[in-house]
Amino acid sequence: MANDYSLDRIDRKILRHLQDEARLTNQALASRIALSPSACLARVRRLEALGIIQGYHARLDPFCVDVGLVLFVEITLEGRAPDEQARFEGVLSATPEIVEASHVSGRIDYLLKIVVRNMQHWTELREALVGGDYGVGSVTTHVLMDKPKVFKGYPVAERHADR
Missing domain, CATH: 3.30.70.920 (Lrp/AsnC effector binding domain/regulation of amino acid metabolism (RAM) domain)
Known part of the structure; x- marks a missing residue:
């Protein structure tokens, strides 16, 4: 599927961190990716508006x-x-x-x-x-008998090899 947007390395870092821990505060996320909180929040909102981040959910057993x-x-x-x-x-x-x-x-x-x-x-x-x-x-x-591995998120590489 083609898309109209490109993800830079900072976007990809944001996605990796949010998939690992979606309850991170904006302050903590900004600190982990070395951005100001306002710049970080702007990027997260952009990723949400583009539909790349589709929601935040609790994963239940x-x-x-x-x-x-x-x-x-x-x-x-x-x-x-x-x-x-x-x-x-x-x-x-x-x-x-x-x-x-x-x-x-x-x-x-x-x-x-x-x-x-x-x-x-x-x-x-x-x-x-x-x-x-x-x-x-x-x-x-x-x-379903057992779940030896549960879905925790998609692998978000630094960047695609074809770019």
């Missing part, structure tokens, strides 16, 4: 907050026309159990992360997805 089952679900649509994708994507935001969705390449169309109370809850949700007018052709379910 799903097993400690009783979400039940965490599933990774492969979805293949019956067709691949833009209106069929839009129809399916409409159900994504309307379904709170679908906590993450990615449109992917390959033999499947979407990879979803879903949380449900139990297997009966998943059975009902799956039947609604397949039986609804969403164009779902097939569903393959994988149950």
